[in-house]
Structure formats: C-alpha cells, structure tokens
Amino acid sequence: MGLTGLFLIIFLIVHCGINSMIFFNDYGETFNHWGHLMGSNLIIRTVEIGLFVFLLLHIVQGLILWKQNSSARPVKYIVNKPQANSKWYSRSMGLLGTLILIFLVLHLYHFWTPSRFGGIADIRPLEPTTLADYNNQEVHNLYKEMQLVFQNNLLVVVVYILGVTSLCWHLLHGFQSAFQTFGLNHKKYTPLIKAVGVGYSIIICLLFALMPVAIYLNWIY
C-alpha cells in the first residue's frame, strides 16, 4: 500500500506541475508543449504503463485489506467513539479511495481517452521556432480540451472539486502513513514528514481544484 502510494504521490507532483502551466496565461502554449513532450517520450510512455499497474495494485491491495479488516470484527460495538482516538479520514481511506476511483473514471474519459485514441483537436504551435521539439508539428490541443470540458459546465467543475477534495483527505493520511509502513518513525524526521505531507496534500489539491475553477470563471486564457 505504501510503496504503490508513494509512486502515485510522485506521479501527482509531475501531473500537477505540468498542468499548472496553464496559469502562464499563454493560451495553453507552454502546457501543450509539455503535454506533447510527455506524450511523445518513450520513457514516459513506458512509465505510464507502470502507473496503471501500480494504480491497479494499489486498488487490489486496498480491496484485500478492506476484506480482511472488515471480517476481523464480526460483532460491532453498539456504542463506539472512534473520533476520540483517530482522525476520520484515516479510518475512511477505502471510502475516499472509492470516491477518487469514480472521479478518475470520469477524468480519464475526459482527457486520457481522447488524447490516446483521438478526439482532441490538433493545433500548430503559435511560435514553432521557439519550441524546437515540436517544430512544424501538429500537437494535441489539450488546453482546448480543458476549456471544452470545464467552460459552461458547472456540474463537471463541482464533480472535479469533490474528487480533488477526496484526494486531499486521502493524501493527508496516506503521505505520512507510507513512511510509517516502511518503518520510518523518528523523533527528528517524523514531524517533518507530517508537515511536508500536509503541505503537499493541500498545495497539490488546491492547484488541481483551481484549474477547472479558473477556466470556468474565465480567470485564465
């Protein structure tokens, strides 16, 4: 759980970093450039397969744990106050993970499927000479796709915000939990890991949530 989770945590940094380039306000020029670079790189394409394998492993491990753990207490307490001893999201990782999975299906349908199997309009870069990597080559206009998905579509924006919020709670527990699983619990480093985990979860999820909101409200172009 921890190993696959950490891999997904690293993936989110790359994903969020590249997507944040839409905030450069250059009609998605930089974002599309990097999107193309990722999409046409053999190493990244191979890692993408790994990403799906790790995601699947994370889900399968989660399901096995959920099954074993739910059978470990066949008779429940009539009165129980778990809120007195632990955070609700640390006890609700399965639920949060399921919400993220539902969101992920929609998300892949919106962006991953059309970019892999066609359906995204291609453009020529505005300044082909400055970006030598895709010189005179047509690239997927992923930025346009973001606008199509989020502009004038409040329901989708709300669903994305809810999905990202679930992710935030999931990460708030998952980040520090992964280090404990690997045996890293240290007087000096654990407070640091916990602080970094909180910062990471909030920053990543705020940035992700800001993207559909900014496009919907026409804050960026």
Next chain:
Amino acid sequence: MEHYNMNLTLKVWRQKNNQAAGTLESYQVKDISSEMSFLEMFDVLNEQLIVAGDDPIAFDHDCREGICGQCSMHINGRAHGPWTKNTTCQLHMRAFNDGDTIVVEPWRSKAFPVIKDLIVDRSAFDRVIQAGGFISVNTGNAIDANSLPIDKKDADNSFMAASCIGCGACVAACVNSSAMLFVSAKVSQLALLPQGAPERESRVLNMVAQMDKESFGNCSNTYACEAECPKGISVANIARMNREYLSAGLSSEA
C-alpha cells in the same frame, strides 16, 4: 476534588457463553461514590444482583492497580472509558455525573471471542508470545553492571516497550482490530537489547506469522491504538517492527 454520590443507569452486555446470543441489559445503581473505581461500582451492582438471586456480571479483573491488564471493558464507546492512559480499574466514578447512562461492552474482535458477559478470551496474545516473544537460553544471574554496555536510549525504549501489559485495548480500539501495537511492543523490547539479538530475525517473522493466523486485522496507521493504550506505548514500535520484518524477510533463507 469534591466528593459526591450519583445514581446511574448501566447498560451492560450480557452473554451466557460463547455460543449464546448476547444483549444489552439495563441496571440501576444508587448512591455510587465519586471516589469509587469503576470496578468497585461493578462490585456494588453484582452484590445487588446476587441478593436478588440473579447471575452476577462476569468481568475480568486482578490487580486493580493498573498493571495487570485484565479489566477489559469498552465503556461509552471507548476502551477503558473516557480517560487516556488509563485502565478500567483506575477509572474513577468522578469521570461521571449523577443521572448518566453508561454502556459497557466487551472487547470486540474475531481474535477475542467472548467467553461470558464482559470476559473475552485473549489467548491469541499468548500464542503470539509463544511464537517468539522470548529468549531461548537462560541468561543466568544478574551480571556486573556495565559489563554489557547498552545505549541509554535503547535501554529506555526497550523498557517503554516492555511496559505493555497485554490488555488488548489496542485491538479493541483499532478500526481494523489490528494487534500491531501489542506485537510490535513485544518484538521491540527484545530487539533493542543484546540478549535478544541472536533470535532477532526469526522472532519477528514467527510472531507476525502467528499474529496473522489469529485473524487480527491489518494496520492502517490510524494510531487509535497509541491514543487508547493505558501505558502510552508509541506507534514508533510499529515502525520498528516493520523495519525488523522487512530486513528479516529479505535476509531469511526460507
């Protein structure tokens, strides 16, 4: 603290034996002193039941000074009641007010089957200890001080782990009924000391294997165990056991 008396409604889990279906029964107790321990309040209730010709409530207790780990009661939704770092026998009635309703249940875990009423069978813990929580050779008489140097930090951590009383509150409080805190304390207290070193690897592998066999749940790091442990055993022990398990697993030949 000012002394006061109280009248209480108790809802206690009654179950004739392991096979019978259990249910919550209501009882009234009167003039309970705020200076009584929770178990003394139960003694009053049981005397009441005996006088009335009813079956007294079965509950585990032994030392009544917070060190034996017997008094397993889940009180108002929490292991050992509302106070932290506390056993049921050391929970005093001043934690409650006149007119309160108190719900008392046994530990709930597949690995801890109910024997009767509030008594559960915690021999799963004993079997985990039997799988490796010991040193096989006699360590002999107490040796000269300082002839076997031990880092103060390791000695302290070992001693803190050894203060686990095996009460099972960690399992009772865990959303997954995981026994990781108990097992990790028992692994740690020996892993940190030179006397425990020769069997270090086989110990952690065997004890974890036995823990899994006893159908405890898995640890998901909610840290409820640490919060409810009457001895304040740290989850740093769980991390240590994870390290021990990882390195022992990698270097084992089986």
